[in-house]
Each structure stands twice: as structure tokens, then as C-alpha cells.
Amino acid sequence: MYVILGATGNTGGVIAETLLAKQQKVRVVGRSKERLSRFTSRGAEAFEADVTDSASLAKAFAGARAVYALIPPNMASNNVRAYQDQVTESIASALQQAGVTHVVVLSSIGADKPDKTGPVVGLHILENRLAAIPNLHVLNLRAGYFMENTLPQVDVIKNFGMMAGPVNADLPLAMIATPDIAAAAAQALLELNFSGQQSRELLGQRDLTYLEVARVIGVAIGKPALAYVQLPGEQIVQAMTQMGMSKNMANLLVEMSDSLNAGYMKPLEPRTAANTTPTAFERFVQDVFLPAFKGQATTA
Numbered sequence: 001m002y003v004i005l006g007a008t009g010n011t012g013g014v015i016a017e018t019l020l021a022k023q024q025k026v027r028v029v030g031r032s033k034e035r036l037s038r039f040t041s042r043g044a045e046a047f048e049a050d051v052t053d054s055a056s057l058a059k060a061f062a063g064a065r066a067v068y069a070l071i072p073p074n075m076a077s078n079n080v081r082a083y084q085d086q087v088t089e090s091i092a093s094a095l096q097q098a099g100v101t102h103v104v105v106l107s108s109i110g111a112d113k114p115d116k117t118g119p120v121v122g123l124h125i126l127e128n129r130l131a132a133i134p135n136l137h138v139l140n141l142r143a144g145y146f147m148e149n150t151l152p153q154v155d156v157i158k159n160f161g162m163m164a165g166p167v168n169a170d171l172p173l174a175m176i177a178t179p180d181i182a183a184a185a186a187q188a189l190l191e192l193n194f195s196g197q198q199s200r201e202l203l204g205q206r207d208l209t210y211l212e213v214a215r216v217i218g219v220a221i222g223k224p225a226l227a228y229v230q231l232p233g234e235q236i237v238q239a240m241t242q243m244g245m246s247k248n249m250a251n252l253l254v255e256m257s258d259s260l261n262a263g264y265m266k267p268l269e270p271r272t273a274a275n276t277t278p279t280a281f282e283r284f285v286q287d288v289f290l291p292a293f294k295g296q297a298t299t300a
């Protein structure tokens, strides 16, 4: 039995589908059985639990061959770091209580750093907390910058006719499509070929700057001259809070962008075949960005 947290989300959903397609037993975890029903109709067991409820998680983890764990984002929280630490503690004690031996963790580039990386500090703490659990084998998948982070640009383009954000226009970013992370996680769950505490970077198909991102998106939406403008942190915080994000989360995301811009938060490994994944940004734009731009339903 594999237990998947965040099963209705980007990575968890694809992991659950992949394992089900391989006839594996899967227990999907989320806050609503209704949202999990697309998996139960394919033979999965649904388990309703909040990740902050350690007792429920321990029950969800019971009998697991391995667990896929992540800290779900909490965009509305006024204290994101405290929320993340609460989730970490909840997951860690549940893993320990259930006697789980293998866990694959969604972490991030920059999780090696103890500070100044915004929400990624929470992943640094998660990695360290799990490393302290005796007899638990942990694989931290340190993913690059999600291509899905470009989706809020749909509204920016529609409202302002350009793209805007806090990241330097010419900063190369290891951009990855979330199904590629899911594929790596599913493979690791099936093979369980890790022991002790291991970290593995996933850097996407190639590095991309926001200038290149704007060029690819611009061509796809029929605005080949689409510009990307870097805005100061205060303006970004204002825009993000207007979109419903808490000020605390917006400030953390600006802190993370500052660390990316300064080169403090970056991959540690050189790009190799092992940390390069298949999905090109052009593919993501056709499959996910463009449908979102045209107002069609998208799961991302």
C-alpha cells in the first residue's frame, strides 16, 4: 500500500494515477472524499485527513510500504512558517507512530539553506526533522521552479498586456513541469532504491529566463512581442495580496525571489541526464498554460 499526501494536487494526483495504472494498492489522502473520488473509482482507498492532524495521519500511514509527503501550500495563512512547522511535526510524528520505513518528500532547490529562502526554509526544516527519525529512509526530491508558477500570469497578461514578477528577467531558472516530479517520485516509490537520507535535484528540461518564458508564451498566445517586467518587491506584495494571498506569504515569496536573484538559492548539482526531466516549457504552454489562458478547465 502506498500512501499519497496532496493526492488532489499537481504532483500527488499524477503519482496516484501512475501507481494505480501499475496495479498498485494506493491510499489517497486529502481533506474531501468527494475530491478524491476520481481515484476511488479506479480502486484507490480514500482517506480524509488534514495534514495538521497527526493522529489521523498516523492512521492513514498504517501499513504503508512507502509514503509520498509534501507540505501543502497555505496561501492565506498569516504565519506560513508556523503552519509549515506544524505540518512537519504532524507528518514526522505520524510517520514514526505508524513505523513507516520509506518516504519520498517533495522538497525544493534551496532546501540546503537554513534562512532567507521564504517558504523553502520550511522544507529545510522538514528535511532535517525527517532525517532525525531512526530507521526511516528518506528521499528528498529537490525540485526546481515549477512551470505552474507562471499560471498567475494569465490574469496579468489579460489585465496589463505584459508579464510581471519579482524575478530578474535574465536569471536562468531550472524550471520543471510538475508531472516530471511526479514521474520521478512514482519511480522512487516503486523501486525504493534509496536508503538513509538522500537528496536528489530535479532541474526540468532546461534552464529558462523569464525573458524566454515571455517569448514562448507570447508566440503561443499570438502576442510575439509580449514583455516581462521585473517589479519591486513592494509592488509585488501589493498585487499578490489583492489576488487574495496573505501579506505574510507574499513577503516570503519576495524573499525567495531575492534569494534566487542573488544566486543564494540555486541548484547544487551541475545539470546531468539524471537531474534533467523531459517536459519542455513549450509543451507545458500548449498543454496547461494555453487552456488556462483561453479559459478552459485545467487541473493545474
Ligand SMILES: NC(=O)c1ccc[n+]([C@@H]2O[C@H](COP(=O)([O-])OP(=O)(O)OC[C@H]3O[C@@H](n4cnc5c(N)ncnc54)[C@H](OP(=O)(O)O)[C@@H]3O)[C@@H](O)[C@H]2O)c1
Binding pocket: 005, 006, 007, 008, 009, 010, 011, 012, 029, 030, 031, 032, 035, 049, 050, 051, 052, 070, 071, 072, 073, 106, 107, 108, 109, 123, 143, 144, 145, 146, 149, 178
Ligand atoms: N512552486 C514551486 O516552484 C515549488 C518548488 C519546489 C517545491 N515546491 C513544493 O511543492 C508544494 C506543492 O506541491 P503540489 O503542487 O504537488 O501541490 P498542490 O497542487 O498545491 O496540492 C496540494 C494538495 O494538498 C491538499 N491540501 C491542502 N491543504 C491541506 C491540508 N491542510 N490537509 C490535507 N491536505 C491538504 C489539497 O487537496 P485537498 O484540497 O483535496 O485537501 C491540494 O490538492 C509546495 O507546497 C512546495 O512545498 C514548490
